[in-house]
Amino acid sequence: MAEEVVLLDFWASPxxxxxxxxxxxxxxxxxxxxxxxxxxxxLLLQMNPVHKKIPVLIHNGKPxxxxxxxxxxxxxxxxxxxxxxxxxxxxxxxxxxxxxFVDKKMYELGSKIWRTKGEEQATxxxxxxESLKLLEGELxxxxxxxxxxxxxxxxxxxxxxxxxxxxxxxxxxSIEAECPRLMAWVKxxxxxxxxxxxxxxxxxxxxxxxxxxxxxxx
Amino acid sequence: MEGEVVLLDFWPSMxxxxxxxxxxxxxxxxxxxxxxxxxxxxLLLQMNPVHKKIPVLIHNGKPxxxxxxxxxxxxxxxxxxxxxxxxNxxxxxxxxxxxxFVDKKIYDLGAKVWRTKGEEQEAxxxxxxECLKLLEGQLxxxxYFGGKDxxxxxxxxxxxxxxxxxxxxxxxxSIEAECPKLIAWAKxxxxxxxxxxxxxxxEKIYDFVLHxxxxxxxxxxVAKETVRAAETAGFFRVVNFMDxxxxxxxxxxxxxxxxxxxxxxxxxxxxxxxxxxxxxxxxKFRL
Numbered sequence: 001m002a003e004e005v006v007l008l009d010f011w012a013s014p015x016x017x018x019x020x021x022x023x024x025x026x027x028x029x030x031x032x033x034x035x036x037x038x039x040x041x042x043l044l045l046q047m048n049p050v051h052k053k054i055p056v057l058i059h060n061g062k063p064x065x066x067x068x069x070x071x072x073x074x075x076x077x078x079x080x081x082x083x084x085x086x087x088x089x090x091x092x093x094x095x096x097x098x099x100x101f102v103d104k105k106m107y108e109l110g111s112k113i114w115r116t117k118g119e120e121q122a123t124x125x126x127x128x129x130e131s132l133k134l135l136e137g138e139l140x141x142x143x144x145x146x147x148x149x150x151x152x153x154x155x156x157x158x159x160x161x162x163x164x165x166x167x168x169x170x171x172x173x174s175i176e177a178e179c180p181r182l183m184a185w186v187k188x189x190x191x192x193x194x195x196x197x198x199x200x201x202x203x204x205x206x207x208x209x210x211x212x213x214x215x216x217x218x
Numbered sequence: 219m220e221g222e223v224v225l226l227d228f229w230p231s232m233x234x235x236x237x238x239x240x241x242x243x244x245x246x247x248x249x250x251x252x253x254x255x256x257x258x259x260x261l262l263l264q265m266n267p268v269h270k271k272i273p274v275l276i277h278n279g280k281p282x283x284x285x286x287x288x289x290x291x292x293x294x295x296x297x298x299x300x301x302x303x304x305x306n307x308x309x310x311x312x313x314x315x316x317x318x319f320v321d322k323k324i325y326d327l328g329a330k331v332w333r334t335k336g337e338e339q340e341a342x343x344x345x346x347x348e349c350l351k352l353l354e355g356q357l358x359x360x361x362y363f364g365g366k367d368x369x370x371x372x373x374x375x376x377x378x379x380x381x382x383x384x385x386x387x388x389x390x391x392s393i394e395a396e397c398p399k400l401i402a403w404a405k406x407x408x409x410x411x412x413x414x415x416x417x418x419x420x421e422k423i424y425d426f427v428l429h430x431x432x433x434x435x436x437x438x439x440v441a442k443e444t445v446r447a448a449e450t451a452g453f454f455r456v457v458n459f460m461d462x463x464x465x466x467x468x469x470x471x472x473x474x475x476x477x478x479x480x481x482x483x484x485x486x487x488x489x490x491x492x493x494x495x496x497x498x499x500x501x502k503f504r505l
Binding site for chain 1: 268277280282283284287288290291294295307308310311312314315318319352
């Protein structure tokens with residue numbers, strides 16, 4: 001059963017990191033291809049003509065796009081190890097809801113924190129912390145959002161951790177001070193090899209943000 | 219086996235229509251509850267505290283939020299009939315991708331078409347047509363996005379069909395002229411009872427949007443003058459718009475000339491409060 005799995009990705013992308021974690025959790029060997037987002041490869045444009053974005057998962061030559069769709073696909077195809085979604089339909093719906101919540105909030109608010117200043121930045125910070133607190137509430141006393149094991153929501157959210165340092169420096173606030181329980185969850189996740197090996201260093205992400213700010217003139 | 223199924227919804231919502239269609243496809247009996255988005259029920263706020271939006275599906279007392287998540291839930295629980303998602307994981311991923319594409323593009327572009335004018339509207343029209351053409355390409359020669367059978371992407375997209383008339387009227391263009399295969403597909407879907415019964419009447423949608431635009435389009439300057447004049451004249455009348463809490467202050471005789479105007483701090487403050495409230499009211503219509 002020769003499976004060919006290729007991941008077109010960008011090292012700092014939280015969305016790409018999700019897929020890396022899912023592949024690692026399942027123990028799937030794959031080829032990682034780094035994309036230069038200012039000079040996208042012909043393969044990327046061919047495999048994701050609609051959005052032209054990473055990550056793109058290519059399984060036996062066929063592309064799957066959008067990180068949450070990819071994680072669900074991985075879970076369904078390699079269904080015999082490390083289940084990421086619960087089997088109960090209600091719990092599955094709940095997991096999808098919170099992953100969708102992460103999608104709606106984290107990236108946009110986080111981007112505003114490093115891209116803007118003044119009132120706009122303050123509003124983004126407030127919204128960001130409120131969203132993290134809501135997630136803390138959903139986590140409750142569980143070890144992971146997935147319960148005893150890393151699950152779909154954990155995978156959707158934890159990649160943003162490597163961006164927290166950049167957000168904190170640009171926004172001049174401490175996420176740990178506001179959301180200690182969430183940071184405790186982060187540390188538990190980082191103890192897992194699949195997570196630790198998939199996230200880049202936070203200082204490197206911060207350097208990327210500083211470069212981006214220079215280029216954007218902000 | 220069904221248990222108790224309740225749907226909190228708002229009649230023009232394309233997202234609510236998706237869930238209605240899925241429930242109808244599976245022939246599930248449920249209680250439909252109409253929500254007034256300017257006066258959301260305690261049940262809605264309790265069942266969807268995070269987003270406070272419709273539709274909310276309540277199954278045996280437990281809420282499921284977000285329309286595509288509801289449709290998948292319905293498909294998984296009532297898995298013995300009318301499957302909406304294909305059994306093959308790759309086809310499932312493709313279906314989820316295109317439903318997500320509809321979510322990312324169609325609502326916001328459509329809203330821009332009826333809300334804006336000039337260059338912004340032209341750009342939205344162009345992009346909307348491009349997106350619909352991409353969807354046409356994905357449909358290909360199949361009767362449905364689900365292939366031979368009506369499926370997940372069909373459910374995700376077809377509710378927008380009853381809004382096309384509104385987009386066309388405000389945008390002065392014809393979607394059918396640009397995307398005939400897509401309209402043929404929509405008409406094919408409308409022959410299904412589950413779809414025909416779930417979509418709102420396109421003229422009713424247009425009326426609804428007309429009223430909404432009127433409420434949006436009230437110029438603060440005109441209203442300010444009107445209020446000043448009304449206060450000068452000693453009386454004013456509050457008229458309800460769309461039987462709602464949106465207040466529009468109108469002088470009994472109509473709008474008086476600005477020469478009669480004398481500003482009143484108290485009245486202007488009242489009006490500015492209403493302008494803020496109006497903005498909040500309109501934002502509630504973000505379906």
